[in-house]
Amino acid sequence: MCQGVELSEEFLEQWTCGRCTMINGGLADGCYACETRRGAFPRVTVVTVDPQSASRAAPWNAASCQLVINYDLPRSVSDYIRRLSALHPLEAKAPAPPERVAYTFVEESELKSRALREVAALLRSTRQYVDAAKAAEFDSALQLVEDNGAGEEEEGWDDGDADEDSEACDCAHCRGSILGSMSYHPLLPVPGIQVSANSGVEVVRLPLRALEDFDKAVPFIAPRLRGHVCTLICLHCLNVHTPWDGWEQYFAPPECTGTVRVVLVLADGVSWHEYPDSALVGAGGSAWIDILDMDSMDRSDMLLERLVDHEAALLNGQSERIVLMGMSQGGGQSMLRFLRSNLRLGGWVGSVCHVPTAPHTPRNRDPLIVGGRPTVNRNQPVRLLAGESDCVFPPGLVLRDAARLRNVGGFTNVEVELRPGLAHEGPLEAPQPPKPDSSAATGARARSPARGAPTATGASTVSAAPVLSRGASKSFREAEAEAALQRSKAINRAEKRVPELLFVQRFLPSMVDFGPTSGTEAC
Structure with a gap:
């Protein structure tokens, strides 16, 4: 048929x-x-x-x-x-x-x-x-056929062995059964930018379940530094609570001189919602559709709404200084809160994800056409990083959803960056260039930035001989060059491991007004 x-x-x-x-x-x-x-x-x-x-x-x-x-x-x-x-x-x-x-x-x-x-x-x-985007769709279909067509079960696998313990997360945050925790991370040094004593990234880790009885968790996540300039509420991908551990300082843009508060919410069972098409998800996903379970998404969204209200109160009601961010499954869940929010937010940033709308949701649960939906954020910036080689959420699926966000939802400030060489799990390994002939190398060579490194960070291009004022001492020049080189290396490492954080860095200053206000530092 x-x-x-x-x-x-x-x-x-x-x-x-x-x-x-x-x-x-x-x-x-x-x-x-x-x-x-x-x-x-x-x-x-x-x-x-x-x-x-x-x-x-x-x-x-x-x-x-x-x-x-x-x-x-x-x-x-x-x-x-x-x-x-x-x-x-x-x-x-x-x-x-x-x-x-x-x-x-x-x-x-x-x-x-x-x-x-x-x-x-x-x-x-x-x-x-075909081009790389269409090849990703072919890869997704082939992966479904090849993975399921193997025909032989893994040795020792038994459906009866699955229990609640097997789904438990073994990260340090879950093993410690925390209600909430905080850590502080200094900003990456930027030549020529002087930061204040209270500058840095204040990171809060908060289990989603703690929001059910939020009053108990509030004392554990109260700001330790006064006057943070903005809040990022970030939702991780499926099955990983710790994708950004060790990279926390990259949440702040290089021009920031104040404090950025980052709330990393930890989903229950490392999943924000259930998947009715769990067999497809286990095989890598379908290139045509991603079926969403709205009941479990609604539960997570209700708890996230409490968190957004709390963070807006900490900013003295300046909810437009809150930006929602998410990756993969966390991206769709965070966008659902952005679409439903009655508070005006700074914007939304997502990576390797898509819009939670029809045909992924039932028609009567589509947040873009439900009666009486909020419109306060329809002109706020929406920025989405999509991978040209993403086999889970291929470009065609993502671009169709973004178009529906504009044409059906009425959102006016939507941009999708389709990045070459980016798969769902991260950047693909680039072929190593041939080593230059050492006999032809005379003097120091400047190191080129990674492909696709955001120019807005101000650190993707480094000169081997920075221009300094006349009379600068040799030691000062060397220190400046060394600092610039070290920052360039750090940015290149981050581009390979956490490109979504550099993506946030690029757009955060355009989403949040970092101008000085009472009791805050300026960025």
């Missing part, structure tokens, strides 16, 4: 109308230009394929669908390609047209079938002729 979304000529003229802009802040029930209902779905056509019709014309109007779902696995590569012919060949002329997608269901009994092997071989051979 081949299920497709049919796009008639009449529908194309309506749905892809170039004038389709929602007025009233994106809250109108329908488009006033073409009267299409906001978030409406096109008509779905279900086609049953005759097994004996392989040599005859396809039983659909060619070039009529935007989406094809193969409920039954195609019998061969030729059958698979024949079904693809139903996809509409023309790009829709909408501000954010949906991509053409082919999605195939595979039964467990078919994982080792000849038909599936042929389709997988087709994807592998085609992969070398």
